[in-house]
Amino acid sequence: GTTSTNGIYLVTDGVIRSIAKSGQPAYDGNGKVLVYGHPRLTNEGHIALSVDFTGTRSAGVDNSAIFRWTEEANLIPMIRTGDRDLDGNGKVSSMGNPRINAKGQVVFTVGYTDLIRPTGIILSDGEKTVEIGRAGQPAPDGNGRFFALGYSAINDRGQIAFHATLDSTLRGKYDDSGVYVWSPSQ
Numbered sequence: 001g002t003t004s005t006n007g008i009y010l011v012t013d014g015v016i017r018s019i020a021k022s023g024q025p026a027y028d029g030n031g032k033v034l035v036y037g038h039p040r041l042t043n044e045g046h047i048a049l050s051v052d053f054t055g056t057r058s059a060g061v062d063n064s065a066i067f068r069w070t071e072e073a074n075l076i077p078m079i080r081t082g083d084r085d086l087d088g089n090g091k092v093s094s095m096g097n098p099r100i101n102a103k104g105q106v107v108f109t110v111g112y113t114d115l116i117r118p119t120g121i122i123l124s125d126g127e128k129t130v131e132i133g134r135a136g137q138p139a140p141d142g143n144g145r146f147f148a149l150g151y152s153a154i155n156d157r158g159q160i161a162f163h164a165t166l167d168s169t170l171r172g173k174y175d176d177s178g179v180y181v182w183s184p185s186q
Contacts, residue, residue: 008036008049008069019047019069027077031056031063038097046070048100050108058082061091066098068106068126076126078106086122086131090114099154107132107154109162119149121162121182132160132182140180144169147176158184 007021024033031053039049047069056062062082067075083092096109107123112134120134137146144166152162160182169175 006036007033008039008047010041010045010047012045020049020051020067020075026053026056027065027067027075028080034063040098040100042100042102042104044102044104046100046102046104048098048106048108050095050098061093064095066095066106066108066124068100068104068124070104073126078108078124078126079110079122079129085110085112085114085120086129089117096150096152099152101154101158102156103158105154105158107152107160109150109152121149121152121160123154123158123160133162133164133180139164139166139169139178143175 008019010017010019022033032055034052034054037050039047041047049067051065053063062080065080066078069075079092081092085092090113092110093113094111098106098108100106105125110120110122112118117134117136121132123130123132133149135146135148145168147165147167149162149164152160154160161179163179165177
């Protein structure tokens with residue numbers, strides 16, 4: 001009989017606004033919001049957040065999503081666990097904490113059901129979603145292949161930095177990880 005007040009709120013000029021609350025229906029009607037985590041707020045008022053759901057149709061396979069919020073558009077879904085990956089060879093099985101820049105671009109890591117290429121980095125603004133990198137791709141310097149990708153960050157120019165571990169490198173365990181930067185083509 002009690003109503004949950006757990007959620008994400010935005011305070012501007014002393015006014016508290018509810019962005020999303022536990023117990024509200026999922027954006028697509030598949031379950032109810034359970035928990036919010038790791039909200040990120042920009043100076044421009046964009047928010048990126050991860051959401052978990054309860055009571056979903058696929059019994060936990062589809063129980064998480066990443067959203068972007070703006071005052072004009074409210075909650076905009078980026079991606080949800082259980083969705084097909086961008087190349088159609090698997091499904092999204094997990095997502096890391098989102099990061100957001102001043103333009104409202106959100107970057108986050110994903111886990112895939114594809115066992116050959118199990119991790120990747122996604123960039124989305126809610127309208128356009130692109131995969132920045134994925135396990136199995138050659139490293140930019142030609143020394144090895146990405147084995148796992150994680151810990152992504154984004155700046156206001158749209159550049160993305162991420163950590164990757166590598167396999168098949170020239171020096172084995174002595175050169176098997178690094179930090180990489182992706183820049184958008186202009």
